[in-house]
Amino acid sequence: MLFLSLFFCFIEKNRLKNTKLHRKLFGYYALQRNVPRVLFQKSAVYDTVHSDGRILMNEKEYGLKLKITLGDVLFTLFLICLTVYAAIRYVENGKGAYVRITTPKGVYVYPLESNEEYTFDGLHGKTTIRVKGGEVMFLESACPNKTCLSKGGISEAGEFNACLPNGISVHILSRDSKGLMHFSTAGEDVDAVSI
């Protein structure tokens, strides 16, 4: 609204200039003719509809003669800009990172903002992973050495944690990262790490 009112002030200021262009754009030509237009020359109802249902239509033109004013065009452009801005803003601001969990049985993806505990089947047994407050950590794992538990929570995009014996790895991916687009198949990550 602030923008609009500034815009109107701008128009008002320009009108004072009273140039030919401005008169043309904002329609002063008609007003200077001094003759107010009156639309109702006659009582429309009595002339158009008869009691027996016949209708006398005026010989008005029903063709398409439309007028798009400068203000309309500017406002449309303004809205389009807003939409594009919103779209760009959405893409850039997409902080929403994802957690990718690779298990022997398949690849899982969860939003980092979710607040839940997930349990997966690994090579040795079950592994429980908690996603809470933007942090991912292993809660329980059926592996012998428990190194995955000792690392604690990870929260930054790009961080990685894995339970190698059980074949389960956790990646944090940002929204636009390639990792989400070309997700690897089960087991590949684990191999890479163990090498």
Add this chain to the structure above:
Amino acid sequence: MLSQSKRKIALFAALCLFCSILELSIPKPVFIRLGFSNGPLLVALYSGFSFVEFCSLVLLKIFLQGFINGTLFSYAFILSMAGSVSSSLVMFFFYKLLVFLSKKSKRRKNNQYAPVIASSRGEEKPDSGEADKKKTMWAGMCEEKFSFSFITISEAGAFVSNIVQIFVSRFFLGEGVYTLAPVILGCGIVSSFVLGLLTQLFCKKSQFLDTITEPSFFAAYLAKPVKYMTRGVKTGRIIKMILGGACLTLCLFTDSVTLCGVMSLCLLLFCVFTKRKVRFVPVAWTIVRTVAISMFVPAGRILFAIGDLKITQDSIFLGLHRSFVILSSTFFSRFLVPKPNEEESPFKPNSIYYMSLDYFKEVSEEWYKQKEKNLARRIDKTLLIAIKKCSNVW
């Protein structure tokens, strides 16, 4: 007998309904809405509705659509309520602002014309009669003087309504809606541009509008008593309410997708047994759309991928769950909301609701009788004949 302004409101609400029927008859992709039913709101602004009248017109429009489509107790109603109320407020204030600005500039610019415009408030030209005021105001607001026209107003309304609807629908469609937001807003700009153009055309060309803006018109016409008769609340309605309400509550508060699906199926069967019309294509579309929107926030096992989009297991279930909730609310409302011509309808026989339905009936009947090929002419003719039929003066 209803007062003049009530009759005016009823007529315009009926026109809104008629326009939404017209919109249905135009083939288009399912997810795009043209918003034709906002056209009469623009025309109503143009024909000088006051704020209270305009608000009651909008409310009546929303409730009429809720009753006729049977969406009164569903999510669709909440959406349309939020969208319509916000957009109509914006449209009203935009319109007033534009009129105010143009009046002001006119007064400063051209002294001869100024009193004519200002006389709509009756200060500078006290001797002119009511009719004159109306006419000159009308003439003053004609095409050549608006540097912003209906296009601007309708675009502003559509934009605000879309934004509000996106924020509201986020609560029952999930975060995925934001991904679609630019597309929805873009479509809204295009369709409201078209709507603005059409309204402009209508206001310039229509004889119907000339007719009803005649100051004496609503005093003399459209005073026919309405046809429908009603009775009070029946016990059947209470049973229905308990039955449907139980299903809906189960559906809303359960976590299991299966139970939710079963409950919405139950409600669907209730609808079928009570002979409510249920169209299956929109139902299928609702499911497809909701699941698709849920896909934008991936969760759970990745089943397969289409380009960038991951199809994940949990988000499919979440989408199904959401669509079942939406559908069950729709069925519930269709099951419970009385048909307009049903005897157990809770309205007084001479209320504005039935008045509006009466106009709507006449207009839509007349529309299908017309053979006129030119669309603008056909609309105009239809409306003229319909208001003639609705008036008992002849």
